[in-house]
Amino acid sequence: MDMQVSFLDRLFEAGLLIDTGVEGLYGRSGQFEDVIAAFERLIDRFGGADGAEAIRFPPGMNRAYFEKSGYMKSFPQLAGTVHSFCGCELDHVSLMKCMDEGGDWTGEQKATDIVLTPAACYPLYPTVAKRGRLPAEGGLYDLQSYCFRHEPSTDPARQQLFRMREYVCMGTQDHVTDFRQRWMDRGVQMMDAVGLTVEIDVANDPFFGRAGRMLANNQRDQNLKFELLIPVTSAAKPTACMSFNYHQDAFGTKWGLELEDGSTAHTACVGFGLERIALALFAHHGLDVKDWPAHVRKALWG
Amino acid sequence: MNETIRGLVTKFGGLPVAVDQIADDADLYSAGLSSFASVQLMLGLEDAFDVEFPDTLLNRKSFSSINAIAATLTQILDKRDVA
Structure with a gap:
């Protein structure tokens, strides 16, 4: 039995x-949720004074925004769309018959206006763009959402529905890359406070196909994505528990995000994989939180 | 070869300026080539020259200028001739 299944x-x-x-x-379980809640409070202690605007979207987003985002260009294999029965009573009879016979009843389902949110920040960009130009100090947002990615796995650190806490920064290139560096430093400090050994490394998103290989190489060449890695199920292949992304002006251009002077905003985001961080804590300190080191318990629960 | 490449840059590059105004050694990314356009260009080059870029050459540098593209293609075509 491999390590992942056993954990x-x-x-x-x-x-x-x-x-x-x-x-x-x-x-x-309640205990698992309590660890996530405690870690989110730790995030608040590190980032709360920055004055981010908190926004919570549900785990589904407007399909039109999803289509415009270009997600299907890059990650068609990960997306999850919401489909529903939209037929008449006669169609319903056919549906019941098909289900009774064990047939494929899903083929007649129709796409709704909702797509499962692939990353907590995706609904944010069109929302902010609708407000008009950003204020002089730029924009800073605090988000959290369940996210969906279709990648079934027995690795508990690779879930299909998981929570992502994010801070998103909009402004000039210097402003948003400073933000990203600040959170890379804070990420290391936070994980140190809860007794986790980390490394930060340049990374790429899982772009689809051979064309994706090129996008991934481009992303690495330009140092656009870094990940904070912690061993969870494997010491050789540590798990990305945070990511630090600089989007250049890609989202600014796509969504028409403008700074006060009318120039296109640059954006960056920092994401926390909340389940992954909880799993890293359980893997490292044991499955019973009562046995965790006192300094870790103090950092989380005071 | 460079003229064929220029034709493909025109077709797939989505550049805001005319390709004939771009020097062979000018940086195509500075001229407005996006990541996605560079992927389209890569696929167009594969089709036109009947080659497949190996993973090691699928990077920004390989497609950074007309000359760089020509050098990348030459490298692949030479290898194929040797084989």
Whole structure:
């Protein structure tokens, strides 16, 4: 049995995660949620004084915004769309018959106006663009959402529905790259406070196909993405628990985000994989939080 | 070769300036070549020259200028001739 399955089994046995029969789709215990809530408070302590505007979107976004975002160009394999039955009573009879016979009843489902949110910040850009030009000090936003990525796996650190906490910064190139560097420093400090050993490395997104290989190489060549890595299920392949992304003016151009002087905004975001951080804590300090080192418990629960 | 490349840059590059105003050694990214356009250009070059770029050459440098593209293609075509 490989390490990943055994850690997942231990999490199930301890009741921290709850098996639903689908890989990467799990329930969470109260204890697991309490660790995430405590870590989010730690994030607040590090970032709260920055004065970010808090916004919470549900885990679904406007399909039109999703289409415009270009997500399907880069990550068609990860996207999840919401479909519903939109037929008449006669169609319903056919549907019931098909389900009774064990047939594929999903083919007649129609796409709704909702797509599952792939990253917490995706609904933000069109929302901010609608407000008009950014104020002189730029924009800073605090987001958290469940996100969906279709990548079934027995690695508990690769879930299909997981929470992402994010700060997004909009402004000049210097403004947003300073923001990104500040959070790389803070990320290391935060993980140190909870007793986790980390490394930061340049990274790329999982772009689709051979064309994606080129996009990934471009992203690395330009140092656009860094990840904070912590061993969770493997010391050799540590898990990305935070990411630090500089989008240049790509989102600014796409969504028409303008600075006070009318120039195109640059954007950057820092993301926390909340389940991954909780899993790193459980993997490193043990499955019973009562046994965690005192300084870690103090950092999380005061 | 450079003229064929110029034709493909015109078709796939989406540049805001006419390609004939761009020198062979000018930086195409500075001229407005986006990441996605460079991917389209890469696929167009593969089709036109009947080659497949190896992963090691799928980077910004390979497509950074008309000359760089020509050098990248020459490298692949030479290897194929040797093989």
